[in-house]
Amino acid sequence: MEREKSKADSRAACRGEPAQDNRIIELYWQRDEEAIRQTEKRYGRYLLTIACNILSNREDGRETVNDTYLKAWNSMPPHRPSHLSSFLAKITRDLSIDRFRRQNAVRRRATQYALSLSELAECVEDKETPLERLELAALAQAIGEHLRACPAQARDIFICRYYFMDPVREIAGFFGVSESTIKSTLHRTRTSLRAHLEKEGFKL
Amino acid sequence: MKPENISDAIGMLDEDLIAGADAARKGRLPDRSKKRRPFWIAGAAAAVCLCLLVTCLFVPGTSSNATVIAEAVYPQMSPYPNEEEYISPVTGEFDDEGFSQVYDAWRESRRAQLNQPDGYQDGLEAFFSAATANLLSGAEGENLVYSPLNLYMTLAMLAELTEGQSRDQILELLGVENIDALRDKAASLWNANYCDDGSVTSILANSLWLNEDVSFQQSTLDRLASVYYASSYRGQMGSASFDRQLQDWLSQQTGGLLEEQAQDISMTPDTVMALASTIYFRAKWSAEFSESSTTEEVFHSPAGDISCDFMHQSSTRNYYWSEQFSAVSLSLRESGSMWLFLPDEGVDVQSLLTDENVTRLLFDLDSWTDSRFLIVNLAMPKFDVSSKFDVSSDLRLKDSLQAMGITDVFDPSVSDFSPMTRDAEGIYLSQADHAARVAVDEEGVTAAAYTVIATAGAGEPPDEEVDFVLDRPFLFVITGCDGSPLFAGIVSQPVQ
Numbered sequence: 001m002e003r004e005k006s007k008a009d010s011r012a013a014c015r016g017e018p019a020q021d022n023r024i025i026e027l028y029w030q031r032d033e034e035a036i037r038q039t040e041k042r043y044g045r046y047l048l049t050i051a052c053n054i055l056s057n058r059e060d061g062r063e064t065v066n067d068t069y070l071k072a073w074n075s076m077p078p079h080r081p082s083h084l085s086s087f088l089a090k091i092t093r094d095l096s097i098d099r100f101r102r103q104n105a106v107r108r109r110a111t112q113y114a115l116s117l118s119e120l121a122e123c124v125e126d127k128e129t130p131l132e133r134l135e136l137a138a139l140a141q142a143i144g145e146h147l148r149a150c151p152a153q154a155r156d157i158f159i160c161r162y163y164f165m166d167p168v169r170e171i172a173g174f175f176g177v178s179e180s181t182i183k184s185t186l187h188r189t190r191t192s193l194r195a196h197l198e199k200e201g202f203k204l
Numbered sequence: 205m206k207p208e209n210i211s212d213a214i215g216m217l218d219e220d221l222i223a224g225a226d227a228a229r230k231g232r233l234p235d236r237s238k239k240r241r242p243f244w245i246a247g248a249a250a251a252v253c254l255c256l257l258v259t260c261l262f263v264p265g266t267s268s269n270a271t272v273i274a275e276a277v278y279p280q281m282s283p284y285p286n287e288e289e290y291i292s293p294v295t296g297e298f299d300d301e302g303f304s305q306v307y308d309a310w311r312e313s314r315r316a317q318l319n320q321p322d323g324y325q326d327g328l329e330a331f332f333s334a335a336t337a338n339l340l341s342g343a344e345g346e347n348l349v350y351s352p353l354n355l356y357m358t359l360a361m362l363a364e365l366t367e368g369q370s371r372d373q374i375l376e377l378l379g380v381e382n383i384d385a386l387r388d389k390a391a392s393l394w395n396a397n398y399c400d401d402g403s404v405t406s407i408l409a410n411s412l413w414l415n416e417d418v419s420f421q422q423s424t425l426d427r428l429a430s431v432y433y434a435s436s437y438r439g440q441m442g443s444a445s446f447d448r449q450l451q452d453w454l455s456q457q458t459g460g461l462l463e464e465q466a467q468d469i470s471m472t473p474d475t476v477m478a479l480a481s482t483i484y485f486r487a488k489w490s491a492e493f494s495e496s497s498t499t500e501e502v503f504h505s506p507a508g509d510i511s512c513d514f515m516h517q518s519s520t521r522n523y524y525w526s527e528q529f530s531a532v533s534l535s536l537r538e539s540g541s542m543w544l545f546l547p548d549e550g551v552d553v554q555s556l557l558t559d560e561n562v563t564r565l566l567f568d569l570d571s572w573t574d575s576r577f578l579i580v581n582l583a584m585p586k587f588d589v590s591s592k593f594d595v596s597s598d599l600r601l602k603d604s605l606q607a608m609g610i611t612d613v614f615d616p617s618v619s620d621f622s623p624m625t626r627d628a629e630g631i632y633l634s635q636a637d638h639a640a641r642v643a644v645d646e647e648g649v650t651a652a653a654y655t656v657i658a659t660a661g662a663g664e665p666p667d668e669e670v671d672f673v674l675d676r677p678f679l680f681v682i683t684g685c686d687g688s689p690l691f692a693g694i695v696s697q698p699v700q
Contacts, residue, residue, distance in 0.1 A: 079669065082518035082581075086222045093215055113211075120207040137577045139209065140216035141522075147221055148490050148535065151285075151307060153298065159225030162214045166229060174229045177298045184300055204205050 021084040028076035035076075036069045043085060047092045053165035054096035055103075056111035064099055068092045093163065112165040119186065120162065123194045124204045139202060146196040150189060157182055158189045219519045220490075273414065274425040276433035279317065279395065282309040283402045310401060317395050318686055324392035325688060327379025329567040331356055332689050334377070337557045338604040339593070340679075340694055344554065345506035347589035349640040349693035351483050353397065353684070357408055358481040360390040361432050362613065362633075364424060365479075365624040370612040377608050391431050396686035398433075404539045405486045406684055409457040410434035413450050413471065413478040415441045419627045420477075434481075442473035450478060457482040465592055465639035476631055477624065485682065485690055487536040493517050493646035503585050504676045505697045512698045513586045514675075515646050523670055524575045526561040529679075532580055532672055540683040540690070542644075544584065546674055553677040553694055566681060566689060579669040585698035590641035601636040642682070642691055 024042065027035035047068055051061035068091045081087035100113055147155045153175065160166045160174065161182075168186075172179045197204060285306040290299040332352045339350045356378060363374040363386060371383065380386045399406040412428065414420055416438045428434040437453075439446035447470045454466035461484070471478050493515040501514040524531040528551045533541045545562060547553050556562055565572055593601040602614060612618045616632040625631070674695075682691040 079579075083219055083223045086219050086226060089222070089226065090215065097211070097215070117207040117211060120210045123210050124205045124207055136209065136213050136216060139213035141577070143210070143213055144217050144221060147217070148537070151303065152224070155221070156225040156228040159214075159217070159222060160229050162211060163217065163222055163225065164229060171229070175298070181298055181300050188304065202205065 025076060025080060025084060028073065029080070036073060039069060039072065039084075039088065043088055046085065047088055050089055050092045050164055051096045053167070054093065054100055054111060054113040060099060060103075061096070064092060064095045067095050071095065089164070093165075112167055116162050116165055119190065122187075122190045123197065139197075142197055142200045142202065143193065146193050147189075150192070154185050154189050157185050161186055216520075218521065220517075271438050273420070273436040273438050274422075274429040274434075276410070276429045276435045278400070278407075278433060279398060280313075281317070281399065281401045282306070282313040284310050284404075286402075314399070314401065314685075317398055320392035320396050320686070321388070324389050324396070325567075325686070327389070328352075328356065328393075328688060329563055330379050331377060332566070332692075333560070333563045334608050335604070336562075336692050338607050339601070340692065341554055341557050345677075345696050346591070347587075347694065347696055348591045349589055349642050349691060350591070350593070350638060351640055351691050352689040353393065354408070354481055354483045354640075354690075355638070357390060357394065357410065357432065358479065359610070360386055361410060361428060361434060361479060361481070364428055364432070365477075366613060366620055367622050368612075368620040369618065370620045373610050373612055377610060387427075387431050393686075393688060394433060397684040397688055397690065399539070399685055404537075404685070405459070405484060406539065406690070407457070408433070408481070408483050410479075410481045411453060412436040413446070413480065414438040415476050417441075418476055418625050420625050421623055424623045441471050441475045447471055450480060454480060454482060458484045459486065461641050461643070462590075462639050465590070465641075469637055475634070476621075483690060485684070487539040490535040490537045495646050498586070498646060501583070501585075502675065503698055506677065507697065510697065510699065514583045515586055516581070516583050518579060518581045520577060521580050522575050522577055523580050523672070524565060524572060526559070526565070526574060528559055528561070529556055530670075530672065531565060532582065534582075536682075539685055540687065543681040543683065544672075544674060545679040545681075546672065547676070547678065553679055553696070556679050562679070562681075566683070566687075581669065581671045583671070583673040583675070584644075585674060585695070586645050587695050587698035588641070588643040589693060589695055589698070590639065591693070592640075593636070593638040601638045602633075605636065640691065640693070642680075642693055 020042070024035055024038045027038060044065065047065045048058075048061050051064040051068075052058060055061050055064065068088060071091050072088060075091075079087070097113060100111065147158060150158070157171055157175065160171045161168070166174070168179050168182050172182045175182070194204065283306070285303055290303040291297070292299065335350070335352055335355055339355075340348045359374050359378060363371050363378070363383060366374070375382065375386060378386060380389060394408050397406055397408060410428070410432050411434055412425065414436055420436075425436045429436070437449065439449065450471065451466045451469060454469065455463045458466070462482075494517075497516045498513050499516070500511055502509045503512050503514075521532060529545045529547050531543060531545045533543045535541045543566060545556055547556055593604075606614065612620070613633040616630040619632045621631040677694060677696040679694055680692070681689050684690045
């Protein structure tokens with residue numbers, strides 16, 4: 001129930017005009033704390049959904065969303081994002097994953113993030129070689145290239161699953177298709193992604 | 205590598221990719237029934253035609269109607285699947301299997317076209333460098349466009365039609381040792397850049413228009429059809445109907461973009477042969493520009509400030525810089541890219557034409573170190589530029605070719621066109637016309653962007669974000685599917 005409400009709110013929040021986002025960004029630039037209240041009103045539940053997907057814990061999710069506001073406050077200025085929602089979503093995603101990693105060192109939990117990692121394991125050999133940030137940027141670029149070459153729907157499904165960590169059932173709902181279609185589409189994209197990364201010379 | 209690395213990298217994907225998926229998950233997926241305009245309709249469209257007229261000092265004569273002597277057969281490509289056709293109107297279910305089948309066939313045919321032997325682009329770099337410096341320089345304040353690949357292919361065909369020193373001069377300019385090597389390269393370049401799959405149109409069309417009173421070497425015509433995909437037509441030179449056929453062919457091959465320019469091309473009774481070559485290219489931006497963020501701004505043209513529509517887009521991408529310019533590349537969906545080179549403040553765009561870093565960035569991107577992956581706030585004027593190199597304009601292709609060492613074909617006393625015909629004496633290249641046009645617009649539905657404040661300057665950019673504002677004359681290069689330069693031009697006046 002809570003989840004349904006949150007989704008409905010997210011949709012309503014994000015249907016707004018870009019002009020409203022520009023006003024919020026302007027408030028950040030003017031160092032007006034109203035910026036945070038407006039952000040919370042407009043994107044609070046949207047961000048909470050992302051945090052909860054990754055953390056599977058509402059309290060942890062709320063804290064992460066609060067951290068998101070703080071980080072947004074510290075980033076604008078100098079940033080002037082062109083998509084406020086994507087900008088905030090990225091912060092929430094990064095913070096949630098950091099939090100998950102810290103917690104997971106102590107206790108293992110089955111969250112959408114943990115599940116997505118087990119799926120993404122299909123794309124790698126799982127060797128113990130950490131990547132530098134620069135290599136990550138190159139990897140991101142290669143993944144982006146591959147996704148651009150994919151059919152639009154397969155690309156969107158992939159990003160819903162591995163960026164926003166949406167559960168497969170919900171993605172099926174977004175696109176009006178069966179869960180098995182989503183799973184097979186994801187599987188095919190992962191397989192072709194792996195082939196693309198190998199071709200691009202990444203050591204998987 | 206660990207799955208976490210993939211996940212982290214996904215977290216760094218370009219904003220436009222995320223925004224597209226985000227729209228879908230928020231139930232804002234664009235109504236597919238409304239998406240009637242196929243995605244390949246606009247974005248970047250470009251066309252070029254090059255027409256070489258070969259004349260002789262004396263032609264014997266009678267007349268009849270135009271006939272096809274040799275016909276090129278283009279490769280068949282699998283069509284790009286239209287996703288909408290795979291959604292059941294009853295259940296809304298996506299026919300994944302059906303889609304995948306057609307999609308895989310499309311990918312395979314695309315791969316087959318691109319699968320060319322190593323080194324087939326060798327020599328193109330030096331040619332591009334020389335031709336760009338020669339063709340785009342000297343007309344300050346004007347828009348100039350030409351097609352490096354089109355010129356390369358036309359010269360390659362001219363090499364087939366000539367022998368001796370006439371041919372050697374061409375081979376040297378194209379950077380190949382002999383005619384066999386040139387044939388291999390030309391066939392590879394043609395195929396790697398051929399695409400007609402419904403999503404991208406990129407066709408290098410060639411044709412020969414032959415004087416019916418002259419007998420031509422059929423083996424040469426057959427070779428031009430098989431290696432260069434050139435069809436040969438024969439008719440009465442100087443007749444209105446034969447001119448009309450050539451003009452219609454040019455106009456048709458260039459999607460109507462060069463209709464006006466094509467009308468001016470005509471052949472005279474003493475024309476032995478006209479060699480016509482075109483490229484028509486149309487593709488959509490990978491990340492579209494939002495029409496709602498297009499604003500009227502000032503472009504500082506050498507002729508004075510002019511007001512024009514600027515498209516805006518902010519996203520993370522590679523930003524390149526050098527001593528004289530900064531550059532970004534915008535990818536074209538399922539195709540190549542458009543490179544934008546902005547000279548630093550105080551640097552004339554003309555000096556980029558001889559800047560070897562421009563060529564190095566285009567041809568040897570892997571060795572380029574001065575680049576950073578960051579947020580680029582791009583502002584680009586919508587433009588539709590064309591230029592014409594012909595006898596009536598100040599721009600003479602003949603002069604440029606001569607400056608690059610192609611001289612004998614223009615001189616009837618030394619030219620050697622024996623592979624073409626042994627039927628006429630004193631054959632020479634009398635006219636070389638080249639017309640090109642490039643048009644760019646938003647064709648997009650997604651993001652909003654903000655008003656750009658500053659301009660990109662010289663040297664190293666800031667760590668995370670940079671403005672890239674094309675508000676003064678700049679250089680652009682459109683590369684094809686295989687990275688070969690299809691079009692290069694200078695925009696001095698975005699609106700003509």
